[in-house]
Amino acid sequence: MTAGQDCAFAGVDEEQVRALVGGLHRDPFSILGQHPTAHGSIIRVFMPGAETVELLARDTGTPLTRLERVHAEGLFVGVLSHQAAYRLRIAWPEAVQETEDPYSFGMLLGELDLHLIGQGTHYELSHVLGAQATLVDGVPGVRFAVWAPNARRVSVVGDFNSWDGRRNPMRLHPGAGVWELFIPRLGPGDRYKYEIIGPHGQLLPQKADPVARASEAAPGSASIVARPEPFRWTDSEWMSARAARQSESAPISVYEVHAGSWLHLPEEGNRSLDWTELADRLIPYVSGLGFTHIELMPIMEYPFGGSWGYQPLGLFAPTGRYGTPEDFAGFVNRCHEAGLGVILDWVPAHFPTDVFGLAQFDGTALYEHQDPQEGFHQDWNTLIYNLGRNEVKGFLIASALDWLERYHVDALRVDAVASMLYRDYSRKASEWIPNRHGGRENLEAIEFFKHLNSIIAHRCKGAITIAEESTAWPGVTKPPEEGGLGFTFKWNMGWMHDTLHYMEQDPVYRSYNHGAFTFGMVYAFTERFVLPLSHDEVVHGKGSLIRKMPGDEWQRFANLRAYFGYLWAHPGKKLLFMGGEIAQDLEWNHDASLSWNLLDNPQHSGIQRLVRDLNRIYATEPALHATDNDPDAFAWAVVDDSANSVFAMLRTSRDGRSIILAVSNMTPVPRMNYRIGVPKAGLWHELLNTNAHIYGGSNIGNGSSLQTEEISAHGRPTSLALTLPPLSTLLLRWS
Structure with missing residues (x-):
């Protein structure tokens, strides 16, 4: 024939x-x-x-x-x-x-789903696109669907068809640009990708699924069909109360973690912990130190470990490095049962150029901008999402909602917001394209953030968003209806850089940089701030926190203790990167464990105990957290003593029944009978002294309490005569 x-x-x-x-x-x-x-x-x-x-x-x-x-x-x-x-x-x-x-099954995606995808308003995208284990006409299998409007042909490939793109070509919904196919008898755990022929007939590298809910751990790059059953949550008590736990008046103290390097197991080849082991060990540790939240550096699937997750490709899939999606959900559930919130770093700013990922996904610039002046990040060699495209905007918002709704995550810390807001971010004058008004503001990003934060506030009761925004952009934490971007909090990068620069100075020179320590209060109430001491400050040759401190060993530890005392007393929520609480000596290395053996040294264990006590006092004293955004509840007691490098803050509770006086002496010289004017007469109790012997200090201090004297100072009729230990912070309370 x-x-x-x-x-x-x-x-x-x-x-x-x-x-x-x-x-x-x-x-x-x-x-x-x-x-x-x-x-x-x-x-x-x-x-x-x-x-x-x-x-x-x-x-x-x-x-x-x-x-x-x-x-x-x-x-x-x-x-x-x-x-x-x-x-x-x-x-x-x-x-x-x-x-x-x-090919015996009919169309499966409905017209409404396809319409919403095209509008960028399908907020449950992971229930429609990607790989859905399901029953069709009583037959078990997996429905695959992917957006690739410019492709000539899209096929599902995997172990089940020998990765042969001829065997399972998909059906196109022309108006939406979505391809679909139901393959019977596949199920959770099956590996797959898409094989795509581009608009000019070119065969592209096989692509991972942009909406996969599970992925192979690197160096593998295949997507995995996820289990369809919802996780059995037991955190209803937490979820019903979290709005109050995450409000602007709540104590929020965050422990930032890179899951792969918090602890390694030397007896098992120095491997990192999986989600179950992290739940067993990390959760009680963080809870025991009094932190209220764990913040995880990005755990959305990412190809290159050295990016720490900040170059993700699987925006709907927990990385396979630490277990299954169910394991991750179990970790979140355990956190909630222990009273800890979970914050995820989330990256909508850019994505890597790996050929199996989003780059030129259907043979065209689909997720990214066509023009590299808009679509390529020179600093990071990554591609920038095209937020002017409805489907891309909807893809990102659906990703955010998926973490908050499917995994009960409590907050998203949105990375690199500044790079999204400015079209000329890190570009020379000839390397960027102005907006339609001729300006440098990225109008699409502004609209995206307003929409993102509005829909999260509407759908996810009690969930919050936090912006890593390093400029003076106005209204980052104002509601969208008032012209703001709608974030709940903003990282105060300026405070972090200014105060660390001050602390790195030898005390002899600190008097010349006095303003760096106080400048943050000039704008402290313009936004709702988180004060971060983040991973960014302990990598790339910057050294660990303890190594930034000047002087001999005793002075370095005293400096760090005094700085922590100042941080916890300052208006703003708190964030500390892992290792800071034990005065990690080495710069952070994502391939190595923290140096837990340091806790055998009393100086290091003293820092850890100080952090625990600071968190305890911070959580129990409303004056230190409930009025973070009330300028009337803050006052400088001493702000201009640059000669002695002394700072003193007054924090007042909302009802006025409790006042905290925080005094920092940033020189190695003890100050005896240092008089500070205070607003209330009576006994002031010493809550904490970072120079106490239990923290590794020399135990110079004021005892348990002091009585005011009717001697005016700093414009106030009554005052305290204090002993200021060297390189220390004192917390005293009147009530």
Whole structure:
């Protein structure tokens, strides 16, 4: 039988068959599957490598007919007298397989879903696109769907079809640019990718699924079909109360963690912990230190470990490095049961150029801008999302909601916000394109943030967002309806840089930099701030916190203790990167564990105990957290004593019944009878002294309490005569 005769028997012309067997046919459903004719129902299947194919009745397994091979590449054809539900018995060289025909099922995605995807308002995108383990007509399998509007052909490939793109080409919904296919008898755990032919006929590298909910851990890059069953949560008590726990008046103290380097197991080849082990060890540790939240550096699937997750490609998938999506959900659940909130770093600013990822996804600049002046980050060699495209904006918002709703995450810390807000971010004058008004503001990013924060506030009760925004952009934490971006909090990067610069100075020179320590109060109430001592400050040659401190060993530890005291007393929520609480000596290395052996040294364990006590006092004293955004509840007691490098703050509770005086002496010289004016007469109790012996200090202090004297100072009629230990911070309370 000639090829022409074969094609005539198949009921399709030779050109279409050539396109099909060559993996180029744009509409496989027009050929494959069951098609009624005047002479019965013709059934075509394309099974490259199969020896024989037989039709069986789907419900009983009764043989119906044997299909005839009509093309050497594996096109089989048969005719039934009437339409029937069937399955296939396929004889491969080394096995026999029975399964339903993917091309016997109709359209699965609804018009509303497709419309919302195109509008960028499908907020449950991971329930529609990606790989959905489901039942269709009572048949178990996986429905695949992917947005690739400019592709000529998209196929699902995986272990189940020998990664052969000819075997499972998908059906296109033309108006939406979405391709779909239901493949029977697949299920959770199956690996897959998409094989795409671009608009000019080019075969692209096989692509991971942008909306996959599970992925292989690097160096693997395949997507994995996730389990469809919802996680069994037991955190209802936490969820119902979290709005109050995360309000602007709540004590929020965050422990920032890189999950892969917090602790390694030397007895098991120095491997990092998985989610279950982190739940067993990290949660009680953080809770025991009095932190209120754990912030995880990005755990969305990412290819390069050295990016620490800040160059993610799987925006819906917890990285496979530490376990399954269910394991991650279990970790969050355990955090909530222990009274800890979970913050995830989330990166909508850019994505890496790995060929299996989003770059040129369908052969065009689909997720990124076409013009590199808009679409390429020179600093990070990454691509910038095109927020002017509805589908891309909707993709990112759906990702954010998925972490908050599916995994009960409490907050997203949005990375690199400044790079998104300015079109000229880190670019020379000739390297950027102005907005439609000729300005440098990224209007699409502004609208995106307003929309993102509005929809999170509407859908996710009690969840919050935090901006890493390093400029003076106005209204980052103002509501969108008032012209702001709508974030709940903003990292105070300026405070971090200014105060660390001050602390790095030898005390001899600090008097000349006095303003760096106080400048943050000039703008402290313009936004709702988090004061971060983050991972960014202990990498790339910057040294650990303890190594930034000047002087001999005693002075370095005293400096760090005094600085921590100042941080916890200053208006703003708190964040400390892991290792800071034990005065980690070495600069952070993402491939190594923290140096837990340091706790055998009393100086290091003293820092840890200080952090625990600071968190305890911070949480129990409303004056230190409930009025963070009330300028009337703050006053400088001493602000201009640059000669002695002394600072003193007054923090007042909302009801005025409690006042905290925080005094920092940033020189190694003790100050005796240092008089400070205070607003209330009576006893002032010393709550904490960073120079106490239990923290590693010399135990110079004021005892348990001091009585005011009717001696005016600093414009106040009553005052305290204090002993200020060297390189220390004191916390005293009047009530």
